[in-house]
Amino acid sequence: MSxxxxxxxxxxxxxxxxxxxxxxxxxxxxxxxxxATTLCAGCGHNSISNQIIAAAYELNIxxxxxxxxxxxxxxxxxxxxxxxRSFGFNSLHGRMPSVATGAMFGDHRLKAIAASGDGDTTNxxxxxxxxxxxxxxxxxxxxxxxxVYGLTKGQFSATAELGLxxxxxxxxxxxxxxxxxxxxxxxxxxxxxxxxxxxNQVKSLIKAALSHHGLAVIDIISPCVTFNNQEDAxxxxxxxxxxxxxxxxxxxxxxxxxxxxxxxxEGTTRTVEMHDGSTIVLKKLExxxxxxxxxxxxxxxxxxxxxxxxxxxxxxxxxxxPSLTEIYGLPKERPLNRMTDKDLRPAKKMIEMxxxxxx
Amino acid sequence: xxxxxxxxxxxxxxxxxxxxxxxxxVATMNGSxxxxxxxxxxxxxxxxxxxxxxxxxxxxxxxxxxxxxxxxVSKKGYLARRNTHExxxxxxxxxxxxxxxxxxxxxxxxxxxxxxxxxNRDDISIYSFPAKQLAKESAAxxxxxxxxxxxxxxxxxxHMLDIDIQKIREALEYHFDNKEKPIAINxxxxxxxxxxxxxxxxxxxxxxxxxMDKTTGYVMADGNTAAALGAIxxxxxxxxxxxxxxxxxxxxxxxxxxxxxxxxxxxxxxxYAIVQAEDELAAIGMAVGAGWSGLRAMTSTSGPGISLMTxxxxxxxxxxxxxxxxxxxxxxxxxGLPTRTSxxxxxxxxxxxxxxxxxxxxxxxxxQECFEFGWKAFDIxxxxxxxxxxxxxxxxxxxxxxxxxxxxxxxxxxxxKVLWEEDLEKVKNWKRFEDVDQDGITWRTVPGNKHPxxxxxxxxxxxxxxxxxxxxxADWEANxxxxxxxxxxxxxxxxxxxxxxxxxAAAGIIAYGSSDQAVLEARDYLAEEGLKTDYLRLRxxxxxxxxxxxxxxxxxxxxxxxxxxxQMKKLLxxxxxxxxxxxxSIAKHDGLPLNARWVKESIQAExxxxx
Numbered sequence: 001m002s003x004x005x006x007x008x009x010x011x012x013x014x015x016x017x018x019x020x021x022x023x024x025x026x027x028x029x030x031x032x033x034x035x036a037t038t039l040c041a042g043c044g045h046n047s048i049s050n051q052i053i054a055a056a057y058e059l060n061i062x063x064x065x066x067x068x069x070x071x072x073x074x075x076x077x078x079x080x081x082x083x084x085r086s087f088g089f090n091s092l093h094g095r096m097p098s099v100a101t102g103a104m105f106g107d108h109r110l111k112a113i114a115a116s117g118d119g120d121t122t123n124x125x126x127x128x129x130x131x132x133x134x135x136x137x138x139x140x141x142x143x144x145x146x147x148v149y150g151l152t153k154g155q156f157s158a159t160a161e162l163g164l165x166x167x168x169x170x171x172x173x174x175x176x177x178x179x180x181x182x183x184x185x186x187x188x189x190x191x192x193x194x195x196x197x198x199x200n201q202v203k204s205l206i207k208a209a210l211s212h213h214g215l216a217v218i219d220i221i222s223p224c225v226t227f228n229n230q231e232d233a234x235x236x237x238x239x240x241x242x243x244x245x246x247x248x249x250x251x252x253x254x255x256x257x258x259x260x261x262x263x264x265x266e267g268t269t270r271t272v273e274m275h276d277g278s279t280i281v282l283k284k285l286e287x288x289x290x291x292x293x294x295x296x297x298x299x300x301x302x303x304x305x306x307x308x309x310x311x312x313x314x315x316x317x318x319x320x321x322p323s324l325t326e327i328y329g330l331p332k333e334r335p336l337n338r339m340t341d342k343d344l345r346p347a348k349k350m351i352e353m354x355x356x357x358x359x
Numbered sequence: 360x361x362x363x364x365x366x367x368x369x370x371x372x373x374x375x376x377x378x379x380x381x382x383x384x385v386a387t388m389n390g391s392x393x394x395x396x397x398x399x400x401x402x403x404x405x406x407x408x409x410x411x412x413x414x415x416x417x418x419x420x421x422x423x424x425x426x427x428x429x430x431x432v433s434k435k436g437y438l439a440r441r442n443t444h445e446x447x448x449x450x451x452x453x454x455x456x457x458x459x460x461x462x463x464x465x466x467x468x469x470x471x472x473x474x475x476x477x478x479n480r481d482d483i484s485i486y487s488f489p490a491k492q493l494a495k496e497s498a499a500x501x502x503x504x505x506x507x508x509x510x511x512x513x514x515x516x517x518h519m520l521d522i523d524i525q526k527i528r529e530a531l532e533y534h535f536d537n538k539e540k541p542i543a544i545n546x547x548x549x550x551x552x553x554x555x556x557x558x559x560x561x562x563x564x565x566x567x568x569x570x571m572d573k574t575t576g577y578v579m580a581d582g583n584t585a586a587a588l589g590a591i592x593x594x595x596x597x598x599x600x601x602x603x604x605x606x607x608x609x610x611x612x613x614x615x616x617x618x619x620x621x622x623x624x625x626x627x628x629x630x631y632a633i634v635q636a637e638d639e640l641a642a643i644g645m646a647v648g649a650g651w652s653g654l655r656a657m658t659s660t661s662g663p664g665i666s667l668m669t670x671x672x673x674x675x676x677x678x679x680x681x682x683x684x685x686x687x688x689x690x691x692x693x694x695g696l697p698t699r700t701s702x703x704x705x706x707x708x709x710x711x712x713x714x715x716x717x718x719x720x721x722x723x724x725x726x727q728e729c730f731e732f733g734w735k736a737f738d739i740x741x742x743x744x745x746x747x748x749x750x751x752x753x754x755x756x757x758x759x760x761x762x763x764x765x766x767x768x769x770x771x772x773x774x775x776k777v778l779w780e781e782d783l784e785k786v787k788n789w790k791r792f793e794d795v796d797q798d799g800i801t802w803r804t805v806p807g808n809k810h811p812x813x814x815x816x817x818x819x820x821x822x823x824x825x826x827x828x829x830x831x832x833a834d835w836e837a838n839x840x841x842x843x844x845x846x847x848x849x850x851x852x853x854x855x856x857x858x859x860x861x862x863x864a865a866a867g868i869i870a871y872g873s874s875d876q877a878v879l880e881a882r883d884y885l886a887e888e889g890l891k892t893d894y895l896r897l898r899x900x901x902x903x904x905x906x907x908x909x910x911x912x913x914x915x916x917x918x919x920x921x922x923x924x925x926q927m928k929k930l931l932x933x934x935x936x937x938x939x940x941x942x943x944s945i946a947k948h949d950g951l952p953l954n955a956r957w958v959k960e961s962i963q964a965e966x967x968x969x970x
Contacts, residue, residue: 064809067652080816080828087806088816089651091644092670098599098636099651105597105632128644131637146401158501213410220416331628336596337653341772344594344629344655346620351767354588354621354730357763358578359402359533 009277011140024060031058034081044196044222044237045075045115045144048084051203052113053143056083059207059254066111067103071096071125074151074223083113094125100139101324108325109337111210112139119149122158132235133186136214138323140206143179143217145194146224147235154227161234166227174233175338179219180315181301191297191316196223197241201312207252208314213275214323221310221345240310247291247300249283275319279287282314291317295309367857377565379434383446384611385512386458389420393450395534395545396513397428400528401759403522404432405579408571412438412876412950413759419604419697426445432568435883438761439876440952445620446520449474450490467519467564469512484564488515488705493555497548507548516554519560522566524553541677575790578764582729586685587612589733590657592956594772597649597656599634601664604697605753606687609659610635622760624921630638630717639664643671643684650675650682651817653777653805655737659685661753662704663694665711672746673712674819676842679792679803681740681775686748686927687756689951694911699950700753702872705926708748709900715839719849720900721749724857725874726762728898729755732854734768739852741775744803752921755873776802783810791815791826799845846901853899860893862912863907866966870919871897873925873952878919880955885962892962897927902934910935916942917962923948 032053036045057065063085072093081087091099100114121129121143132141147160154168158177161301165171168345188211192205202220209216221240223229229236248270253259255277261269264283270290272280276315282291290296297316304311330336383400388392394415401413418424422511423639431441449458449470456476462468464482471490476486487751494508512672517524528546535541543631584805590598602609614633621630636642644660649656660668665686669785675682688704690696721736723729732749740747776796783789783804789812792801803812815826822838823829860867870878875896882892897908909930918928945961947953 062809064811064813067806085811085814087804087814089648090818090820091647091814092674092819095640095644095671098865099648100640101634101641102597102599102645102648102654102656103652103806106805107655109808127637128641131641135634217967291455317952328632329629330628330632331630334630336630337805339596339630339806341594343626344596344621345768345772346592348767350620351592351765354592355578355764357588357616359405359530359583359759 002014005241010223023057025062027063029053029057029154031057031085032063032083034079034084035062037078037081039074039077039081043291044146044220044224045072045078047128047196047199047224048142048144048202048220049078051199052082052206055203055210059210061111061210066113067111068094069100069103069114069139071116073117073120073149073298075121078115078144080114088246094123095122095128096120097125097128097137097141101132101137102211104139104325105328105330106139106337108330109306109333110333114139114141116141116143117157118143118145118147118159118179119157122179128159130182130186133183133188133215135324136189136321138211138325139215140207140209140216140218141196144221145219145221145235146222146228147233147256148224148228150224150227153192159178164228164233171340178301178305179217183205183217183219184185184301184316187323188217188316189214189318190215192314193221193222193310194312195244195310197237197240198244198312200331201250204250204252205314208250208274208278208280209330211254211274211276211278212317213319214321228319243308244310244312246285247287247289247311248285250313251281251283253279253281272314272317273319280314287301289317360635366388367649372558375565376568377445378567379432379571380955381445381507382431382441383448384427384429384461385442385448385450386425386427386454387427387450388422388453389418389424389448390418393426393428393508393509395506396509396543397430398534398759399513399527401430402533402579403526404430404568405574406524406526406529407568408574409568410434410436410438410573410761412440412761414440414754415758416951417698425451434571435587436573436753437880439880442954442956448516450512452541455474465564465627469515469567470855471508478597481547484562486519486560488512488517488552488556488560493548493552493870497544497551499544499548503544503650505552507545510548511552512774514549515560515818517549518553518556519562521569523570523923524550529798539760561816574761575762576677577761579759580609580726581757581759581760582723583687583757584612584750585607585726585729585762585765586614586659586733586749586751586756589730589735590683591617592730592768593734593737594655595737596631596654597633597646597655599636599645599649599658601636601639601642601660603639603664605689605757606659606661606664606685607684609687637784639667640671640920643668643682646682647671647675647680650740651678651692651805653807655741656681657683657685657737659687661687661689662691665704665708669711671706672718673714673716675746676716676718678817678819679801680746680817681744681746682746683736683740683749684746685729685751688752690806690948692744698727700873700952701922701948701950702752702874702920703922703926703948704751705750705920705922706924706929708750709930711748717846719743719853720869721854721888722746722898723749723751723755724759724872724896726755729763730765735854738773739849742800742852743849744775745849750872752873776800778802778813779808779825780803780810780813783808783812788795788825792822792841793824794841798848799841799843802850821830849907850901850903851899853903856898856909857896858894858905858909861908862894865891865893865913866962867909867913867925868892868894868919868962869897869916869931870894873918876919876956877953877955881958881962884955884959886962890963891968900930902931908940914941915966917945918942919945919958921948921953922946
């Protein structure tokens with residue numbers, strides 16, 4: 001286990017016992033863990049970290065093939081608490097998207113998991129959030145959304161609902177930002193919403209996002225047990241549990257695995273083919289929702305506002321648009337950061353061309 | 360008696376014929392296409408072997424506001440801007456009166472005869488010419504007539520100053536990339552104007568040119584293009600930028616040229632990426648991400664962008680991420696004079712960031728050095744694992760300079776202390792921030808490294824030698840002390856000063872960047888009048904040992920620069936507090952490139968005040 005920087009002030013978790021179960025790349029679940037969390041007990045973010053660990057383990061991802069990006073805030077600390085063997089960058093408040101954009105060019109074969117919060121994304125970071133979606137930067141952009149600032153102790157974020165009362169701040173007078181709506185407006189190619197209390201769905205969505213080849217936004221309502229977990233608050237556990245309405249039962253089937261639709265009665269499922277050959281199987285629940293229908297997604301968001309429900313699941317997916325690194329036409333296999341003088345510096349005779357270009 | 364007579368004859372002759380030694384200013388309207396005419400004149404003179412420089416004084420505007428282009432012809436090779444204009448060409452009604460007034464006594468005033476103004480001077484030669492008529496009679500389509508009208512003064516001046524028409528054609532061929540049609544249209548106007556001038560104008564002023572051989576072994580280049588080409592030869596892999604005058608043309612030159620040099624052979628894809636970011640915060644953020652992931656990453660901007668990049672600059676300093684930032688300086692604070700030149704970002708940039716931050720800065724003094732520092736900056740940034748700021752300016756970046764040809768990098772790329780998989784196999788107890796070599800620079804890994812011990816967690820928060828989060832006072836102090844040591848180590852890697860006279864009774868002069876030309880010329884004038892000077896041109900911060908020796912070796916040191924507060928002087932005083940009173944600020948901030956007369960007179964005034 002790497003010593004470099006992951007301990008976050010606490011000891012890394014213990015090495016696996018010899019009898020422990022290994023996945024297809026020969027790693028135990030411990031190989032995917034991070035430092036012990038320093039977030040509050042019961043924080044939704046810890047639950048999300050655990051699902052990231054589980055998803056990476058179950059998908060047999062080599063941790064060195066992942067980079068972890070974050071900004072500043074409670075959520076942005078969380079990359080220290082998962083995937084110790086992955087490179088991580090805890091950058092600046094609201095500026096993770098730009099850092100991630102540049103970082104993806106180093107080795108474009110890597111997967112990037114980005115953790116942000118509602119303040120980091122929709123207050124200080126709204127500009128960069130919008131542009132990273134426009135560019136379809138291939139990262140999994142998870143917003144651990146609790147409507148409140150944690151590290152600075154309980155101020156409103158831009159996703160706090162109108163009328164929310166907080167202990168030291170009074171009543172919020174302003175309309176909230178809906179992250180999913182912003183993502184749709186900005187042309188994000190994978191948009192999902194989930195609830196930290198719905199661990200299985202969180203994990204399945206993360207798995208699906210890992211096989212998406214552009215930018216995947218996952219807005220996860222992740223309650224802050226210290227500052228914003230009042231029963232009637234829109235980002236609380238109790239409100240989430242009472243008002244969550246999954247759009248579908250969500251099953252992610254990796255490329256290697258055979259899809260067995262036989263277990264579902266005909267007409268009860270939709271499937272979405274992902275770019276890397278994986279499949280998402282969506283079992284219909286109350287409604288027959290098509291996540292490739294952009295207009296349907298937009299009206300669904302409006303409906304969730306008027307009906308006051310927490311609609312969760314895969315809201316929109318478009319596998320057709322090229323990702324940023326595809327647009328830039330990088331070499332198929334060789335990453336830029338393994339290139340040498342020979343690849344990068346023009347030959348000596350080219351200096352004549354440079355001078356000939358001048359008058 | 361006979362000797363006196365000969366001297367008198369020489370004086371008269373000299374008055375009759377001033378050869379290759381004057382300044383010529385063309386007054387036009389922004390967006391009228393005059394830039395092509397002006398560059399054509401400049402290049403033709405250069406092709407005639409005459410040392411020449413061109414300065415474009417343009418407004419922050421797309422079309423309609425006045426703009427002036429000054430060409431200095433100097434047989435002695437002086438390239439700085441002069442304040443005196445012996446020849447003025449007026450093509451803009453809005454500035455006609457002031458343009459007429461600006462001609463030096465004995466000089467020449469040319470104007471398009473469509474401008475109807477009273478001529479109230481009899482101490483200069485006056486020539487008018489039918490610019491509009493010549494354009495109308497040309498082969499130019501109606502929509503281009505106003506543009507080619509500016510070619511009329513090229514033809515008139517070609518005759519009146521003896522500029523070689525063949526060299527003008529060569530200049531146009533370069534400008535229009537050998538496209539026959541535009542060359543023919545423009546040459547048509549030039550030749551017609553030349554013929555008209557031969558038939559109608561009688562020369563009464565003394566200013567003319569003659570071929571020389573003083574430009575052999577030089578090229579004409581602007582610093583921004585040179586910087587971009589330098590970056591290409593430095594193996595740039597990632598650039599992010601946001602449009603800003605006067606830096607935009609650097610990133611644009613990079614985009615336009617990198618493919619010609621790099622999309623050549625052996626690759627199944629691009630070896631670089633250039634992104635126009637949404638703002639300067641994102642531009643530097645992307646560069647930081649790319650630098651972190653092991654790429655040669657850069658951004659280019661000007662003062663307002665530097666301000667916006669502050670937080671990231673501090674992060675890159677503290678998290679030890681190599682990036683190159685070009686600051687093509689303009690006049691501030693605030694939006695300031697966005698199309699005028701300055702060296703006003705020295706203090707801000709050197710300390711950019713909160714807390715204890717101090718940055719490496721490179722100070723190119725010519726277009727050739729813009730090229731050289733274009734590649735060298737990456738070597739230094741990756742070696743030092745730190746941001747490197749290259750401080751150019753509008754004059755250097757956007758104007759055409761006669762400069763030595765670009766030279767191929769003399770050493771292989773220095774990628775610094777990077778460990779890959781096979782290295783980690785040999786290094787058992789690697790810690791990201793452990794100073795094993797005792798030079799302040801520690802070993803790093805970059806994403807994509809597959810070794811199970813390769814990963815580290817990058818953070819702007821306090822960390823210990825292993826990079827782990829730490830709020831321990833001892834960890835903080837140790838890390839900051841190491842960063843200071845690392846900054847001192849940079850002295851070994853930055854470009855050395857250029858110095859003439861290390862220790863003497865003479866007055867010392869320190870300058871840097873584009874101020875160099877005015878200082879070189881001013882030293883000649885001072886010497887002519889009996890003041891010998893030594894000169895040190897800074898090329899980087901941190902200051903090298905040579906700077907200390909120069910400061911120790913001179914009792915008075917004039918620090919010449921283009922800002923209000925004498926910013927480099929202050930940095931020198933901070934570095935050498937025991938000699939703080941030796942430094943005298945010779946600083947100007949009028950937005951114009953320095954002129955040598957002002958430098959000379961300012962130094963003389965200081966010298967006289969000490970007597």
